[in-house]
Amino acid sequence: MRHIMVLNAKGGCGKSTLATNIASYFATEGANVALADYDPQRSSLDWIDRRPANRPEIHGVSAYEGGLRHVPRSADIVVSDAPARSHGPELTDLVRHAETIVVPVLPSTIDMQATANFLKELKSVGRIERKQAKIATVANRVRDNTLIWDELDEYLSKTRVPYIAALREAQNYIRAYTRGIGIFELPEYLAWPDWEEWEPLTDWLRTKRSQP
């Protein structure tokens, strides 16, 4: 069973947005997907509740209550949505099963600074030090021709953590969440720019490079 976690201690950077879209991507590819929500805010589980019955099923797991105990044995992939403010022993416990950790980062000085602090802490967690999980960053909600996007791009390129993709700010993410689907399930004429931006991330997630 493949385990991908979306994680950043910084709130509001797009963890639930990425987690639901990663789950939707693998489900549309025919995988048996479980989406484990570690956040009592339940954004990922609420998204599953909105999911139309004619879409590939994604199994919701209330991981904030019982961890991964209720993940079905038949699942090929578990995508975990982490809560904000995960630090210390709680962080160590949270990443216990993760093989791949995707860290979304917003173009904002506060977010870049918080992420720098977080990556430093994450790298010191035993599981990461021992290379039992791979980490990568993803720029999220980027807007072309803004100075802060240039700064974020430069910052993420310089960190020693692989920087895999940059996703634009788009209403498609809001639209898709509202309908309980991912951007991969929106019509091509609307979502093709987002599909293109996701390609490096989905490619990375499908290959050995993202696995320990």
Ligand SMILES: Nc1ncnc2c1ncn2[C@@H]1O[C@H](COP(=O)(O)OP(=O)(O)OP(=O)(O)O)[C@@H](O)[C@H]1O
């Ligand atoms: N690429 C994007 N384009 C437009 N809106 C986005 C994008 N990514 C995220 N959002 C919006 O930003 C807000 C925060 O995103 P999200 O809830 O996914 O972040 P989070 O990291 O899970 O937050 P929390 O720390 O509260 O769990 C949401 O309203 C979401 O719809």
Ligand SMILES: [Mg+2]
């Ligand atoms: Mg969230």
